[in-house]
Amino acid sequence: MEYARQIEHADIVHRCFRCGYCKFPEDYVDFNCPSYKAFGWDTFSPGGRMWLIRAWLNKELETSPHFSRILYSCVACGNCKDQCVYPRFKDYLLNVFEEAKAELVNEGRIPPEVRDYFKAVSVNGNPYKQPQEERGQWADGLGLKEFTDQEYLFYVGCVGSYDEVGQRMARSVGQLLSETGVSIGILGKEETCDGHEVKVLGETGLFTALAEENIMKFKKKGIEKIITLDPHALNVFRKDYPKLRGNFEVFHYTEILSQLIRNNQIPLSNYQAKVTYHDPCYLGRHNLILEPPREVLKGLPGIELVEMRRKGLSAFCCGGGGGNFFTDMVGSGENNPARIRIKEALDTGAEIVAVACPQCAKMLDDAIKSEGQEDWLEVLDLSELVNRVRSK
Amino acid sequence: MKNIYEALVEIMGERGVSNRPEEIWFYGRDPGVLPPHPPDYVVAPETTEQVQKVVQLANREKIPVVPMGNGMALTGLVIPLKGGIVMDMKRMNKILEVNEMARYVVVEGGTSQGMLKAHLRDHYPRLRHSLPDAPPTTTIAANVSLHGQGCLTQQYGFNSDMVSGLEVVLPTGELCKIGSPSLGPYWFSKGPSLPDLSGLFLGWLGTTGIFTKVGLKLYPNKKIREMEIFVTDKAELVPEIIYKLTHLEMLEDLIAWFQPKPLMFKDNYHLTIYFTGDSEKEIEFKRTMIWDALQEFIDNKDGGFMNVQAMKPNLMENPQRGIAAFADVPRGGGFEYSGPITLIELYPQFAAKVVELAEKYDVIYSSAARVISGGHSMMFSISFAFNRADPAMMERVKKALDEATEYALKMGGIPWKPNYMEQKMTMDHMDPNTLKLLRMIKKNLDPHGIMNPGNWEPAP
Ligand SMILES: Cc1cc2nc3c(=O)[nH]c(=O)nc-3n(C[C@H](O)[C@H](O)[C@H](O)COP(=O)(O)OP(=O)(O)OC[C@H]3O[C@@H](n4cnc5c(N)ncnc54)[C@H](O)[C@@H]3O)c2cc1C
Numbered sequence: 001m002e003y004a005r006q007i008e009h010a011d012i013v014h015r016c017f018r019c020g021y022c023k024f025p026e027d028y029v030d031f032n033c034p035s036y037k038a039f040g041w042d043t044f045s046p047g048g049r050m051w052l053i054r055a056w057l058n059k060e061l062e063t064s065p066h067f068s069r070i071l072y073s074c075v076a077c078g079n080c081k082d083q084c085v086y087p088r089f090k091d092y093l094l095n096v097f098e099e100a101k102a103e104l105v106n107e108g109r110i111p112p113e114v115r116d117y118f119k120a121v122s123v124n125g126n127p128y129k130q131p132q133e134e135r136g137q138w139a140d141g142l143g144l145k146e147f148t149d150q151e152y153l154f155y156v157g158c159v160g161s162y163d164e165v166g167q168r169m170a171r172s173v174g175q176l177l178s179e180t181g182v183s184i185g186i187l188g189k190e191e192t193c194d195g196h197e198v199k200v201l202g203e204t205g206l207f208t209a210l211a212e213e214n215i216m217k218f219k220k221k222g223i224e225k226i227i228t229l230d231p232h233a234l235n236v237f238r239k240d241y242p243k244l245r246g247n248f249e250v251f252h253y254t255e256i257l258s259q260l261i262r263n264n265q266i267p268l269s270n271y272q273a274k275v276t277y278h279d280p281c282y283l284g285r286h287n288l289i290l291e292p293p294r295e296v297l298k299g300l301p302g303i304e305l306v307e308m309r310r311k312g313l314s315a316f317c318c319g320g321g322g323g324n325f326f327t328d329m330v331g332s333g334e335n336n337p338a339r340i341r342i343k344e345a346l347d348t349g350a351e352i353v354a355v356a357c358p359q360c361a362k363m364l365d366d367a368i369k370s371e372g373q374e375d376w377l378e379v380l381d382l383s384e385l386v387n388r389v390r391s392k
Numbered sequence: 393m394k395n396i397y398e399a400l401v402e403i404m405g406e407r408g409v410s411n412r413p414e415e416i417w418f419y420g421r422d423p424g425v426l427p428p429h430p431p432d433y434v435v436a437p438e439t440t441e442q443v444q445k446v447v448q449l450a451n452r453e454k455i456p457v458v459p460m461g462n463g464m465a466l467t468g469l470v471i472p473l474k475g476g477i478v479m480d481m482k483r484m485n486k487i488l489e490v491n492e493m494a495r496y497v498v499v500e501g502g503t504s505q506g507m508l509k510a511h512l513r514d515h516y517p518r519l520r521h522s523l524p525d526a527p528p529t530t531t532i533a534a535n536v537s538l539h540g541q542g543c544l545t546q547q548y549g550f551n552s553d554m555v556s557g558l559e560v561v562l563p564t565g566e567l568c569k570i571g572s573p574s575l576g577p578y579w580f581s582k583g584p585s586l587p588d589l590s591g592l593f594l595g596w597l598g599t600t601g602i603f604t605k606v607g608l609k610l611y612p613n614k615k616i617r618e619m620e621i622f623v624t625d626k627a628e629l630v631p632e633i634i635y636k637l638t639h640l641e642m643l644e645d646l647i648a649w650f651q652p653k654p655l656m657f658k659d660n661y662h663l664t665i666y667f668t669g670d671s672e673k674e675i676e677f678k679r680t681m682i683w684d685a686l687q688e689f690i691d692n693k694d695g696g697f698m699n700v701q702a703m704k705p706n707l708m709e710n711p712q713r714g715i716a717a718f719a720d721v722p723r724g725g726g727f728e729y730s731g732p733i734t735l736i737e738l739y740p741q742f743a744a745k746v747v748e749l750a751e752k753y754d755v756i757y758s759s760a761a762r763v764i765s766g767g768h769s770m771m772f773s774i775s776f777a778f779n780r781a782d783p784a785m786m787e788r789v790k791k792a793l794d795e796a797t798e799y800a801l802k803m804g805g806i807p808w809k810p811n812y813m814e815q816k817m818t819m820d821h822m823d824p825n826t827l828k829l830l831r832m833i834k835k836n837l838d839p840h841g842i843m844n845p846g847n848w849e850p851a852p
Binding site for chain 1: 407410412413414415417418419423434436462463464480482483504505506507509510511513514527528529530713714716717719720723724725726727779780781
């Protein structure tokens with residue numbers, strides 16, 4: 001397809017009929033595209049983006065801050081690719097969005113929030129602009145060992161390393177894994193950004209540099225198996241690192257936890273609570289890890305799992321994907337996806353929202369505060385919940 | 393027009409108005425073959441009051457207003473032919489009330505078909521509505537504004553016949569209730585036993601007002617839904633087959649379709665027969681009756697029942713996703729269809745015409761005729777797919793569709809969801825006094841001609 005601008009998957013852009021199946025979950029209960037839900041214009045739906053990208057490739061539309069917002073407010077949750085009715089090209093919808101963002105990066109016409117994110121990662125190695133030396137501080141006092149020859153590398157990522165909620169989760173998972181005898185080592189201050197959001201936001205050059213550095217480091221240390229805290233890291237390690245010859249066996253910590261529970265390797269007592277589970281997009285939709293987290297919950301005595309109306313492949317994203325955790329192009333307010341998700345969680349009557357991703361944890365934690373529901377609902381990662389049920 | 397923008401922001405808030413190039417570009421077109429025309433503004437109301445205030449402003453300033461659902465009518469009905477304001481209704485998507493015993497629902501003017509389906513399944517599993525096979529994002533208000541049809545049309549008529557009350561913002565900005573809600577709290581009748589004023593709005597394609605609420609009849613949702621497909625290679629037998637089947641008074645939906653691809657379907661006419669029941673016994677009884685009704689065609693070797701197992705999952709979907717997939721047959725994101733409402737006895741002629749047009753214009757066809765009201769008429773779809781990146785193919789499709797409409801009119805049919813040119817052709821065919829009445833109604837309701845102008849707009 002000849003356009004004035006070029007992207008790799010330009011040949012499928014005109015094939016979108018913008019019928020709108022992509023806006024819904026499988027059973028149509030409510031709009032499931034977070035940015036469409038937040039902005040309420042068809043231009044912010046997947047079909048809207050496809051049509052606008054075509055016009056932009058044609059130069060019928062110029063790059064503008066609004067156009068950039070439309071692209072960057074996509075949370076890359078993947079609902080659209082699952083629900084699209086066109087099997088011959090649906091798998092490439094997210095590629096189109098990513099490639100269009102990469103083109104904006106090439107043009108240097110990206111929103112300031114995105115620019116700042118890239119700058120922080122390239123200068124500081126993390127989006128928090130925190131010193132590299134402090135990257136391992138989350139593990140202080142836990143007795144976790146630096147990776148030498150353990151079976152697994154426990155990779156926590158930027159959010160687990162620097163964000164308060166993320167750190168709490170990293171500590172909890174790290175401690176649980178090591179106390180239950182899983183052989184793990186960490187990289188501490190040697191860990192660097194996995195580059196997942198950098199890639200999704202379209203900075204392919206920076207992504208390649210980060211990924212190659214990580215791959216080299218992992219190989220040098222003899223790392224073969226990785227357990228990730230963050231499903232975003234899991235996704236990039238599984239799907240993108242192999243393209244750069246970084247082949248590792250990658251697990252999400254919930255997969256390991258479910259094995260431990262199944263094999264009765266964690267002594268459990270009883271903890272009575274009604275719990276709902278929020279599927280992180282990069283665990284569920286992108287990597288089809290739907291059952292292990294649920295197996296963990298079902299294996300905990302006293303825990304009653306009550307599902308939200310939208311779950312599994314139809315789960316509603318917290319709004320933090322696609323780099324929005326850092327750039328917040330979706331914005332706050334009543335229609336903020338995390339707030340909508342919290343209302344859905346409240347509808348179940350649960351007192352705990354279990355999560356399996358530090359980004360979701362933080363997004364939902366903040367949303368509970370915005371909704372003024374701190375007295376009724378609490379966000380806990382699965383390992384924190386396991387810790388509550390563990391026999392002390 | 394800066395002051396108009398500001399006035400709109402005052403009514404809608406910043407979040408509810410746009411005149412940015414991206415929204416202007418997008419809302420100036422639909423997925424069909426008609427050329428785009430940009431609006432000046434796009435608004436997305438969340439309340440009836442906002443709709444009213446925008447319409448009042450538009451009426452005062454003589455600015456066009458085009459209500460829009462999901463833009464999937466495909467025939468350019470939401471393209472703002474004369475600019476002005478496109479009003480995206482989809483933020484008004486609440487389901488306001490279900491009266492289970494009286495079997496009706498009241499929804500807002502932008503509620504989607506999909507959300508109503510999900511709501512009923514979750515909360516009122518004994519009830520259902522007449523879902524069209526349009527994508528689930530399409531709206532109920534839009535569907536009745538164009539006399540749509542759905543899975544219960546064979547039993548109960550056009551979806552617009554199932555309306556049980558309306559709330560409309562008139563082109564002059566007044567809010568008006570139609571039918572039983574004009575007298576009390578209940579939404580059980582759109583007209584009878586009053587003079588049926590709903591006819592001033594249903595089928596008018598948003599040219600006489602904007603629906604802010606729609607009451608819709610609901611119907612029993614039987615526990616089991618089943619289907620059979622009867623196949624014949626003789627188009628001339630289709631009307632008689634339909635006659636025999638509708639005589640049973642037992643079917644849910646009945647669709648006669650043919651298409652050249654995949655090859656297994658070529659040169660055959662397929663009748664998908666849907667039926668429902670509350671027990672296996674009821675289902676088997678109906679199945680037997682259906683088979684018996686068509687036995688003579690089997691005996692004469694004129695047709696037979698197909699093994700449906702492989703196709704069943706797709707055909708049982710409601711709405712059927714596979715229908716939208718037709719748009720990608722030429723790898724190009726588009727199809728459009730003309731769907732005249734016509735007599736079932738004319739099926740063979742219409743079927744021949746589809747093939748003739750497809751050959752003449754070198755385009756890919758598919759056709760599905762839905763039986764209406766137990767056989768009083770059918771919606772005969774003449775669908776052509778196109779590649780959006782191939783303007784010449786789009787032009788051929790447009791010509792083929794124009795010719796299809798001319799043919800339908802010649803055959804005494806009524807174009808369905810006609811584009812503005814087909815409306816003109818229709819009005820040219822119309823009895824002059826009927827046209828005069830149409831014009832009088834439109835003029836009185838919409839003195840400044842602001843509502844979806846260019847549509848149902850008879851030359852003075
Ligand atoms: C794959 C496919 C399958 C389809 N199958 C069917 C089918 O089985 N049955 C069927 O009936 N149709 C079908 N259609 C056609 C069409 O999609 C439907 O009729 C659908 O209901 C149109 O809804 P929409 O929201 O997209 O309408 P739009 O195209 O947005 O609007 C249609 C008309 O309604 C007017 N309108 C919109 N909202 C309002 C309002 N609140 N008040 C007043 N006027 C309003 C608009 O101005 C316009 O004139 C199909 C289309 C496709 C693409």
